[in-house]
Amino acid sequence: MSHHQPDPNKNVNLTIDGIHVTVPEGTRILEAAKKVNVNIPTLCEHPELCKRALCRICVVEADGRGKLIAACANDVWEGVSIVTVNQRLLNIRKTIVELILANHPQDCLSCIRNKKCELQSLAQNFGVGGSLFENDAEKRQPQIESETLVRNMDKCIKCGRCVEVCQEVQTIRAINTSHRSYEYEISTPYKQALEESFCTFCGKCAEVCPVGAIYEHDQSAEVQSALRTALNDSSRKTIAQISPNFAAALNDELALAKARRSRSQGTITSGKLISAIKLLGFDKIYDAGIAANAVNSEIEVEVQERKNGNRAASQSNAKLPVISGCSEGAASFIKNFYPDLADHLTTVKNPRRYFASVFKNSYAKEAGVELSNITSVSFLPCLAHKYGAGSPQDFALTAGELARILKLAGIVIEALPERAFDVINVELPKQGSCLQASLVKKETVHGYAQARKVMEAIHEGKCGAEWVEILN
Numbered sequence: 262m263s264h265h266q267p268d269p270n271k272n273v274n275l276t277i278d279g280i281h282v283t284v285p286e287g288t289r290i291l292e293a294a295k296k297v298n299v300n301i302p303t304l305c306e307h308p309e310l311c312k313r314a315l316c317r318i319c320v321v322e323a324d325g326r327g328k329l330i331a332a333c334a335n336d337v338w339e340g341v342s343i344v345t346v347n348q349r350l351l352n353i354r355k356t357i358v359e360l361i362l363a364n365h366p367q368d369c370l371s372c373i374r375n376k377k378c379e380l381q382s383l384a385q386n387f388g389v390g391g392s393l394f395e396n397d398a399e400k401r402q403p404q405i406e407s408e409t410l411v412r413n414m415d416k417c418i419k420c421g422r423c424v425e426v427c428q429e430v431q432t433i434r435a436i437n438t439s440h441r442s443y444e445y446e447i448s449t450p451y452k453q454a455l456e457e458s459f460c461t462f463c464g465k466c467a468e469v470c471p472v473g474a475i476y477e478h479d480q481s482a483e484v485q486s487a488l489r490t491a492l493n494d495s496s497r498k499t500i501a502q503i504s505p506n507f508a509a510a511l512n513d514e515l516a517l518a519k520a521r522r523s524r525s526q527g528t529i530t531s532g533k534l535i536s537a538i539k540l541l542g543f544d545k546i547y548d549a550g551i552a553a554n555a556v557n558s559e560i561e562v563e564v565q566e567r568k569n570g571n572r573a574a575s576q577s578n579a580k581l582p583v584i585s586g587c588s589e590g591a592a593s594f595i596k597n598f599y600p601d602l603a604d605h606l607t608t609v610k611n612p613r614r615y616f617a618s619v620f621k622n623s624y625a626k627e628a629g630v631e632l633s634n635i636t637s638v639s640f641l642p643c644l645a646h647k648y649g650a651g652s653p654q655d656f657a658l659t660a661g662e663l664a665r666i667l668k669l670a671g672i673v674i675e676a677l678p679e680r681a682f683d684v685i686n687v688e689l690p691k692q693g694s695c696l697q698a699s700l701v702k703k704e705t706v707h708g709y710a711q712a713r714k715v716m717e718a719i720h721e722g723k724c725g726a727e728w729v730e731i732l733n
Contacts, residue, residue, distance in 0.1 A: 290332040305420035306333040363394035379471035407456040417474040423466035435460035461590035464644030502549040510642035510660040532679030589649025591731040623687035
């Protein structure tokens with residue numbers, strides 16, 4: 262393997278399918294092809310992950326030699342002539358897809374990734390309707406992990422994306438590989454369940470999975486059941502909160518369906534989203550930003566109290582900086598990897614649990630119903646919020662789950678009128694209400710790899726923040 266370090270200031274000239282192209286040294290063949298609008302099919306490759314070259318779908322020919330090279334893992338060089346498509350390459354790619362399908366369930370219509378599956382798209386592009394090879398693999402049942410993720414390893418194509426994002430990007434290492442050759446598989450350490458491991462349920466593995474091997478646990482049926490029950494029983498109520506960026510996530514989720522329509526019916530806005538959720542039968546719909554701001558305000562007060570030594574006796578050992586997270590996964594991360602910093606964790610609930618507690622209590626008094634008869638649903642774009650519900654009557658739904666509910670109900674959200682959020686009748690702390698709250702030194706980190714650096718800085722006494730917020 263060459264240890265030559267490419268010079269990004271030096272240009273390389275080459276041809277791709279007869280098209281001349283000039284790119285910086287160190288550019289991959291795949292990237293160079295994109296520059297001249299030549300599409301090389303891929304399966305294991307992901308723009309945010311390293312080069313793997315496991316699936317070999319992207320193989321190309323170079324300088325007329327018979328040797329095939331992976332476009333996703335090899336850099337261009339001066340004067341090379343790349344061929345990305347001919348009958349030989351098409352046959353090779355088609356055979357690779359057929360081999361993958363030989364160990365893959367043929368249940369596309371019932372798969373949660375139907376029409377959003379990268380393997381399905383490749384099969385359609387290469388005209389593969391099934392596999393010529395016999396599938397004699399042992400069938401395994403999908404595993405539901407902590408009401409958050411579902412792992413269906415029968416559909417795993419061993420691309421390694423989930424392993425890399427878990428080990429290298431998030432540094433959690435809850436997903437691993439085991440065995441070699443034909444026994445090679447994606448697994449967990451000692452084949453334990455994710456909820457028994459150090460998994461924080463950040464959901465990044467599901468985000469990068471190209472097929473239906475790992476995905477969010479769909480709780481849309483449970484929410485629909487609660488709505489039907491409330492429709493027939495006036496003592497039962499359903500309330501919801503919508504994240505400010507949920508409309509954009511739903512737009513992305515429905516993008517394929519919108520593209521198939523003959524004409525556009527407009528962009529999904531928060532106002533139209535409220536109308537759609539009201540049509541589903543929800544009694545009250547609130548802005549999730551309110552709960553998030555209230556949580557921030559309470560943490561600011563907590564920081565000041567810790568600085569001034571005013572915490573309750575039971576929390577006298579609480580230290581700075583205060584550590585918080587957007588989901589329960591952040592607390593699990595600290596307890597599993599930095600247990601000596603557990604006393605830095607905030608005592609304030611995360612925004613989802615805050616909503617399911619404070620807002621539910623307020624509405625129970627307003628509507629005159631039992632607290633246990635209220636179902637709360639948080640519509641949040643990040644899968645990580647599904648983890649740690651705290652109550653069987655509290656749910657967090659992703660854009661994908663809501664999209665399935667809307668389709669089943671026949672609601673065309675783009676055509677609905679705008680509607681405003683309901684007003685919560687409870688006194689909430691105002692952000693910055695503490696006299697010195699605005700002076701709190703806050704550091705926000707994205708992902709657990711970055712969080713590790715801050716935790717180490719706390720150990721070394723080099724963290725100048727008074728509040729560290731961990732976002733997935």
